[in-house]
Amino acid sequence: MQDRRSNPPVATPSSARGADGPPAHERIYRDLRSRIMHGELMPGEHLTLRGLAEEYGLSMTPVREAVRRLSTEGALALTATGRITTPELDAARIEELAVLRSLIEPELAARALPRAHFALIDRMNAINSSIAEAAVKGDACRYIRHNLEFHRALYLRAQAPAMLAVIETVWLQLGPTMRRLYEDLPRQVPPRAHRVMLAALKAGDEPALRLAVKTDVTRGLRHLLGQEGGG
């Protein structure tokens, strides 16, 4: 790229701030985080600070902060020498993360249950259709994105930001691996457990909801572990 400034010593930071919204490092962080969580990056992919900085039209400083935050969350892995890659999870790690999902998500669902209006169920139904659509089109990224959106729409009603943050971190860590899964595997049936969840939601049946959520998560686990040898 050309020099964006003619006077040698410094550049004007104000010129880069098109909008006064969130600061640059926050924007990179959110964008990268979303891309990783939704499986837009394959496991083992290499990233560089300068590459990302150029991609986002910024200097290394904010990029570094974003990358560091993401590596703390397990969304990115740093080699011993500090190189940045998207993580490759082994079977044990995947199992752990799936168990965390099965521990936390039923609780979130149960907390959301009393607050689940009809509008929410309608919305979840719509998302469910989008999932099926993405599955038919073989769009792995969209499939993952809508799948998580389905869960998040429900959990947002739980009024439990701390628990939601934790579970999103788990999703984040699973992001690249889920990408590989849905890339390789023939598309799974449009989610079956999701329909059970919706039924339990309508019926106000908490135990059934908890079980359905756990089943949904565990089903994904089996697939992830089943193909782990082939990766």
Next chain:
Amino acid sequence: MQDRRSNPPVATPSSARGADGPPAHERIYRDLRSRIMHGELMPGEHLTLRGLAEEYGLSMTPVREAVRRLSTEGALALTATGRITTPELDAARIEELAVLRSLIEPELAARALPRAHFALIDRMNAINSSIAEAAVKGDACRYIRHNLEFHRALYLRAQAPAMLAVIETVWLQLGPTMRRLYEDLPRQVPPRAHRVMLAALKAGDEPALRLAVKTDVTRGLRHLLGQEGGG
């Protein structure tokens, strides 16, 4: 501080690197994280990048990364304008974090149970004594530190790094609040549930262990919520 270098343009980074161990930003991160998790900082305390930089004898750059990572983990709170404080948790947030503990820690304990040698139980007994000792001396920091050490010693045997990382993040968020709790409250009995945990461990009784862990965590919750109005 005086200028550490006479030539004006740049300083030599090599002079600051006394040891070639972990990089500076990692050291600050770990140190700050430990201090926060173990309640060495009160809730609502103010920190500044330049202040921390001076305290650690570094520039703002690595400090910024450490602070950002910690704020991502919920160990530090940033005001809307970016000011850094140690978080003040409300009752709902505390309850959430306690529930997360009660969901995850029994699972970790159960996974550690088959691997719990005599040496581990001995060590946990010793830590338990240290807890009682700190309680008598009214040393809140040491009390918190040994209490977490007690749990961590057990959970390390679970061979579940991802789950351990998550629960440590929860501890981290509770750090300053626990500090305030143990500061105000008259010292609680030297942990009762810990003895039950040890008994269940010796007996190899998983359900009893799960219950004991959950009880230990929930007991802390009640105290935290009970005094929440007075903070």
Next chain:
DNA sequence: CGGCCGTGCTTGTGATCACAATGGCGCCAT
């Protein structure tokens, strides 16, 4: 005497630079 506003110090943000270590690649010797 109290509330409002302006000014200045404080603080976070982002860019740039110098440096060291690493990883990759080609070259040379066997």
Next chain:
DNA sequence: ATGGCGCCATTGTGATCACAAGCACGGCCG
């Protein structure tokens, strides 16, 4: 032809600087 070695480009690390937005304190006016 292949394996080892050394050089160069790449990449992360940390320091420093310029800038803008705050917050606080003090002065001014009501």
